[in-house]
Amino acid sequence: MTFLGIGPWAVVGVLAAMAAALYALHHLRVRPAVQRVPTLLFWRRAIEESTARHLFARFRHPRTWAMLVALAAAIVLALADPTSGDGRRRHRVLVVDTSDAARATRDGAPALDALRDAARTWLDDVPLGDRVALVASSRVVADFDVPRPAVRERLDALTASGASVARSVDVARSLANGRSRADVTVFAVSGPPVDREGVAWVAMRTDRGARAIGAVEFADALRVRVDASAADEARRLVIRPDAGDAVSVDVPACAAAGGAWLTVPGVPADGRAVTVALEPADATPHDDVARYHLPDHRPRAVRVDASLAAVRWLVDADPRLVAATDGTPAALVVRAATGGPTVDAGVRLHVAARPLADAAATHRLPRLEHAVASLDTGAGDACLTGGDAVLARIDRTSTPPTLTLASDLFADDGARVLRRAAVAGWLARTLHDAAGVVDGAVVARVADDTATVCAIDTAGRAVPRPIAVADAAGDARIAFVGAPLSAAVGEDSAAPSPSGGGFRPWEWLALIALAIAAVDAALHLRRRIP
Amino acid sequence: MSDLFSEDFVGALTSLRIEARRVPRGGRHAEHHAREPGSGIEFRDYRAYTPGDDVRLVDWRLYRRFERLFLRLLDEVRDLPCYVLLDTSDSMWLDDARRSTAARQVAAVLAAVSLNQLDAVSIHPFGADLGASSGTVEGKRGLHRVLGFLEALEPAGRTDIRTSLGKFARLPQRHGLVVVVSDFFDDAGLDAVWQAVRGLRHRVALVRLVAASDRDPTIDGELRLEDCETGSTVDVTVTDRVLTRYRAAVAEFEQGIEQIAARRGATLLEVDIDRPVLPQFAGLFPDGVLRV
Structure with missing residues (x-):
């Protein structure tokens, strides 16, 4: 409380x-006057x-x-x-665009300065009770536990790194997930993208002369937003992968200010990095080029314990999945039945058949957040304990890194739902911090008595998917349900204004009480001696 | 003479009389006619002689005419001792002693009237206890002694009417007229007043001193009211509703005093301290005579 x-x-x-x-x-x-x-x-x-x-x-x-x-x-x-718990305190994730586009000018000054100014103004308006995290250059610059002045200092110290704002938004979403009353606010030169669900997007246009690459997205195909601030001649959009052949499309002449999305066919989601460029370059060439990591939608494998009913449920529930052993008797590999080869995507999800480290059957997590902070070593093993039991462990030294969860988390015990959610939240942060190991996020949703652990996704444009759902009835499931991240969060995270509106019930009660007190005071004063 | 008892004030008292319905036996020769015949000088009636009668009262002239013995009955004229129990508690001295001034003037009036009628008078101040009395004063010239005594009175603390009048009742006094001059503001309430008055074996007259401010106080707002006798306080927000209840309480108190007087067979007089005492007393003495 x-x-x-x-x-x-x-x-x-x-x-x-x-x-x-x-x-x-x-x-x-x-004191009243004394009268004898x-x-x-x-x-x-x-x-x-x-x-x-x-x-x-x-x-x-x-x-x-x-x-x-x-x-x-x-x-x-x-x-x-x-x-x-986290309670009413809001978790606000501030994303500042430090992409190449931020190097452009706005009213003669670098656009990044304008972004910083706007972000500072926004930061000043955030209630002190809220926690703010800063994300830029696809990384967490300041986490929620960083004091507000330090967040401000780190904001002032931001420089344009060329990282995609879309990736920063993904990081921010991952950071926000697992938190109640969380929202993401983006200050960017371009955008907003098509998929901006749950994100408040503040776009600050630059005064670049002709065109610029506003945003790069990959939904079903690669899409590039080409911004234009004035009439311009026709150009070409060239997509150059680091390895492989380039692809190009024509950009038609655009007389109106604004931007347009162009779909670039023939670019597979294979995880490669590409360079997106407008050719020929205009007067501000730095905003005509952008680097982008394509998502990796190739089939992947996840190692799980075959003895668990939850895993069987997973296999039985999704006809696209088949089970196969990789030589380990206690595990099975679940791979996408897309016809392609089985590729180890770098993450093994291992659900242990018994509590790790001889953990007791019951775990106590009175101050789980602190436990996480103290036990996350940051290198090698990262583990989360509750009481004297290990609940989750990430072995970063193994190849591929292994995520191990205590099976106790998925026991038929409704009281452990929150524990599972806490583990998921820890995973979200830990895996994110270990960005070099796992490029994705694990998020959790806690609603009533159900905990949902969301996906680990190695795609460049992460679309986390719940991988585990546990409820109070002990119905533990693992499934790919394809829900977007914002749905997994389960709350309206789009909050353009830092200050919320409306009154809560007890605020109404307080207003009524104050009104009664005011009337009483007025009646009381009326009787006082002048 | 002082301002309290001016020459005019004292001079106006000579026309007033107190007439008692019954006069106690014994005592001195004075102006109150006793109900039974006695040894006065005024003829009242004849009565047939019966053995044992004082033969000195036989009218021998009638015997000579009627050859029967008749007694001459004469009026008995006695005095009526007047005991003035004067409240000198602190409440009487509040607001420049207005209440006490009126009370002492009342006592002076009663003393003057009694002394004029050759009655014996004594003043007994009381407050928390029965104070030292003035002693019995007789004769018209004794009035100055009474006035001097009244002038010298001092506040006597809180009112304890039951203790004070109880002590007076136990004094070896000849039966007479007891006049209690007070506001009857005893913290113990009307019950104490009744207990006190009930124990008096005398003819009783109650003189209640009233003030307009008692019945209708002119205060308003938030006040801390302090009892001038006990020092206890009450914080009150004076509103119309509170004033209404206050007036009802005062009316109930006055009604209670009237009931006490009626039960005791006492004469009840009210004197407004805001008005001159003498004219009020003249009004209370119909034809100049107060019958008690």
Whole structure:
């Protein structure tokens, strides 16, 4: 339970201070004028039903007492806005475009400066209770636990690296997934892309002379957004892979400002890096070239424990998948039945048949976040423990790297759903941090009593897919369901404005309580001596 | 003479009289006619002689005419001791002692009237306890002594009417007229007043001092009311509703005093301290006579 990010003891301290202040105010209140009278006989009779001047005199009647307590509780709730876990605190991921396009000028100054200014303004508007992460150049520049001033410093220190903003957005999405009330805000020179679900996109056009490559996407085929700010002659768009033949398409003359998406056929999603270039170059050649990593949609293999019912469910549920052994009796390789060769994509998902490291059957994760922070070694093994049990481990030294989850996570125990979700969140961060090992993300969705662990995707344009679904009924499944990342997050992560709108129920209660208090105070003041 | 008892004030008292329905036996010769015949000088009636009668009262002239013995019955004229129990508690001295001034003037009036009628008078101040009395004063010239005593009175703390009047009741006094001059603001309430008055074995008259501010206080807003006798306080927000309840309490109190007087067979007089005492007293003495 947190109160606006303040710990319970701090809240108790604040309440104690408030109580002391109220007590002091009670005794320092304006004293009434003293009037001597020959007797109080009649006054006592007159006010015996209305006297409430003493501290506890107001609470003589149980109904009044209950009402006051209810009002006070409503006000405290509204002020504290208590939440559990990550709670109401929003997780805001700020993405700044540092691609080549950011080197272009805007009003005579580098476009990156304008992006930084806009991002700083946005950052200043983010409520202090929210956590902000900064993503640029396809990496996490500042994680959620970095203090706001440090985020600002790192924002100021950004330089154009040429990395694709789309990849940065993928990183940001991965970072946001697994967090409740998370959103991604992108400040970019180009865009927004077609697939911007769950992302607030702020595009800041440059004043480049003619054309530029705004964005590169790969959905079913390679798509390039060519921006034009003025009439321009026809050009060619050339796609040059690092290895292989180049492909080119004509870019028609465009008189209107804005951009257009061009589909480039014949470019396979094989994971190669390509150079996208407009030829011939114009007056600002740096924004006419972009590097892009094609997604890898080739078949891949995932190593799982064949003895688990969940894995069997996976194989049985997806007709595209077949099971095959690779010589390890306790495992089977699931590969896409697309007719192509089996390719080890670099990730083995191994679900152990028993708890690792002789872990106890029950695991306690009271402060899992801290446990993760302390146990993630960053090199070699990365493991997550709960209590004295190892829940998950990534062996980066093996080839390919192996992800191992304790089977206990998928036991028929609804109480472990949150544990699974926590593991998934840890995986998301750990795998992302180990970007050189696993190019993708693992995200989790926790809704009610269901935890969804999402995909590890090695594609350049990651479209994470849930790979495991576990619910309180113990129905653990592993499946490729093809849901986009934002759906896996399960919350409306598109929040263009840092500040939310509307009132929560306890805020309404507090408003009503304050209104009652105001009316009471007004009536009280009316009776005071002028 | 002081401002409290001016020459005019004292001079106006000579026309007032107190007439008692019953006069206690014994005592001195004065102006109150006893119900039973006695040894006065005014003829009242004849009565047939019965053995044992004082033969000195036989009218021998009638015997000569009618040859039967008749007694001459004469009026008995006695005095009526007047005991003035004067409240000198702190409440009487509030607001420039207006209430106390009126009370002492009332006591002076009663003393003057009684002394004019050759009655014996004593003043007994009381507050938390029965104070030292003025002693019995007799004769018209004793008025100055009474006035001097009244002038010298001081505040006597809180009101404890039951203790004070109880002590007076236990004094060896000849039966007479007891006049209690007070506001009757005893913290113990009307019950204490009733207990106090009930124990008096005298003819009783109650003189209640009232003020307009008691019945209709002119205060408003938030106040801390302090009892001038006990020092206890009550915080009150004076509103119309509170004032209404206050007036009801005052009316109930006044009604209670009236009931006490009625149950005790006492005469109840009310004196408004905001008005001159003497004209009020003249109004309370129909034809200049107060019958108690």
